[in-house]
Amino acid sequence: MYTQAIDIPQGKDEPKRGPRSLTEVEYEAEFDAKVARGDFIEPKDWMPDAYRKTLVRQISQHAHSEIVGMLPEGNWITRAPTLKRKSILLAKVQDEGGHGLYLYAAAETLGASRDDLVEALHSGKAKYSSIFNYPTLTWADIGVIGWLVDGAAIMNQIPLTRCSYGPYARAMIRICKEESFHQRQGFDLLLTMMQGSAEQRAMVQDATNRWWWPSLMMFGPHDKDSPHSGDSMKWGIKRISNDDLRQKFVDATVPQARVLGVTLPDPLLKFNEATGHWDFGPIDWSEFWNVVNGHGPCAKDRLAARVKAWEDGAWVREAAVAYAEKQARRERRAA
Ligand code: BYC
Numbered sequence: 001m002y003t004q005a006i007d008i009p010q011g012k013d014e015p016k017r018g019p020r021s022l023t024e025v026e027y028e029a030e031f032d033a034k035v036a037r038g039d040f041i042e043p044k045d046w047m048p049d050a051y052r053k054t055l056v057r058q059i060s061q062h063a064h065s066e067i068v069g070m071l072p073e074g075n076w077i078t079r080a081p082t083l084k085r086k087s088i089l090l091a092k093v094q095d096e097g098g099h100g101l102y103l104y105a106a107a108e109t110l111g112a113s114r115d116d117l118v119e120a121l122h123s124g125k126a127k128y129s130s131i132f133n134y135p136t137l138t139w140a141d142i143g144v145i146g147w148l149v150d151g152a153a154i155m156n157q158i159p160l161t162r163c164s165y166g167p168y169a170r171a172m173i174r175i176c177k178e179e180s181f182h183q184r185q186g187f188d189l190l191l192t193m194m195q196g197s198a199e200q201r202a203m204v205q206d207a208t209n210r211w212w213w214p215s216l217m218m219f220g221p222h223d224k225d226s227p228h229s230g231d232s233m234k235w236g237i238k239r240i241s242n243d244d245l246r247q248k249f250v251d252a253t254v255p256q257a258r259v260l261g262v263t264l265p266d267p268l269l270k271f272n273e274a275t276g277h278w279d280f281g282p283i284d285w286s287e288f289w290n291v292v293n294g295h296g297p298c299a300k301d302r303l304a305a306r307v308k309a310w311e312d313g314a315w316v317r318e319a320a321v322a323y324a325e326k327q328a329r330r331e332r333r334a335a
Contacts, residue, residue, distance in 0.1 A: 035236045040166035043109040051235050054228060055165050056110050058237065060117045063103035065129035068121075068302050070096045072136040073145060081139060088185050089142065095178045102171040109167045122307050124294055131218050133296025140193060140200075140207035146186015147260075148208075148215040148253070154179045155249045156219060164236030187256065194261050201261070208257070209265040216280070217288045219246040225285075250278050 027046040034041060041047055070093050077093065080086035104114055120126035131149055136142065157179060160172040193200040220242040223229055232238040240248075250269075257264050268281035290296070 035164050038162075038164075038236070040169065041164050042166045050231065051237075052110050054232060054235070054237060055168065056107055056112045058228075058232075059103055059107040059110075059168055060112065060120070061127050061129075063100045063107060063117070064121045064126055065132065066096045066100035066103060068128045068132045068306060070100075071302055071305050072132055072134070072298075073142060075136055076139065076142050079139070080142075085189065092146070092182050092185065095182065099171075099175045099178070102175065103168075106165075106167040106171045118310065122303065122310065124303065127292060128302075129218060130288060130291040130296065131214050132302060133291050133299045134210070134214055135298055137210075138203050138207060140190070140203035141211070143186045143189035143193060143204065144207040144211045146182050146184075147190055147256070148186075148211050149218070150179050150182040150186060151253060151256075152215045152218045152249050154183055155245050155252070159239035159245070162236075162239055168237075187260070190260055190262075204260070205262050208262045212265050213283065213287075214291075216246055216250070216283055217291075219243075219249070221285065221288070247277055250280050254278050 028048060031041065031045070031047055031051075034045075041051075073089060073096075074093050077086060077089055080089050104117060107117060108114060117126070121128065131152075136145070154176060157172055157176050161169055161176060163169045163172065190204050193204050220226055223241045223243045226242050229238060229241060233241065254264065254269065254271075266281045268279065270279050271277075272279045291299070
């Protein structure tokens with residue numbers, strides 16, 4: 001099927017490749033044109049290996065984040081103060097599990113195996129969002145996670161509904177609708193606490209102090225230090241850069257903090273008349289990289305909890321396989 005081979009110029013940092021076929025060059029031109037037109041790339045379409053690899057990396061890490069993200073909040077389900085708050089939190093944590101499943105399924109459309117992805121998480125090889133390595137110390141943390149963590153997640157995830165890979169973009173539409181409920185329930189919880197006792201207000205302020213900077217870190221390193229951003233922007237996977245999303249989040253959140261009556265823990269936070277944006281202080285990137293590299297305060301507990309859940313669930317997977325085999329045998333007999 002290959003026609004005449006031609007040589008493609010190679011950048012100095014690119015691994016040496018052999019000559020490429022004309023057909024592959026044509027496929028790549030078609031892929032580039034689709035991305036430029038804003039068409040979706042679908043699972044059976046030709047795509048560059050590096051595009052596929054980047055998507056599997058990002059979508060699987062996103063899936064891991066959702067599944068690990070169930071743990072800090074799950075920790076409070078049995079201690080929710082009222083039946084209403086317990087039902088809301090239960091629904092939210094279940095949603096996160098669902099998000100993980102849509103995203104693993106989206107990664108599978110790229111040829112990745114679910115077992116390999118899960119193994120990469122359990123062995124510590126794959127990353128998940130830095131934010132879930134921090135502890136949830138009080139009930140106010142549950143509100144602040146909804147307000148800030150889900151708020152940051154929405155800001156980052158809305159542009160992903162326009163990502164160039166169809167299955168990821170479509171999964172993100174439903175996920176973003178649910179994240180919106182998550183953010184609102186957090187804000188509502190905090191608003192209620194802020195109308196309560198002085199002790200409750202102090203709890204909200206303390207939780208805000210602890211979660212503010214880690215929430216800003218969720219958007220990833222500065223654009224200049226982000227190795228994947230160049231390709232991901234070119235391929236239409238990312239539509240808005242890490243720094244621009246972080247700025248949008250700060251601009252949206254400052255007025256919300258005022259409504260709540262909490263102070264954001266940044267003495268350098270100041271409205272800049274010239275740019276029309278809120279300037280903020282420097283992020284502690286050493287803390288970010290320390291957490292990303294597996295040394296966050298709860299990193300060991302989070303992974304241990306995921307591995308235990310996977311091992312405890314082995315009988316469910318075995319039963320599902322046995323049932324599917326029995327059904328297939330029955331169908332064969334009936335045929
Ligand atoms: N934490 O070149 P960069 C949720 C890594 S779930 C850990 O900018 P990229 C929720 C990055 O992976 C929220 N690692 O990368 C759930 C890369 O490492 P590798 C999860 C981070 O991919 C439950 C390296 O740093 N959201 O909201 O272009 C309850 C260089 O970074 C982080 C998503 O996953 C981080 N914060 O951009 C409540 C959204 N930041 O892979 C809420 C989808 C960076 O080379 N993902 N790294 O080893 C994305 O949008 C992008 O992957 C990122 C990073 C913006 C996160």
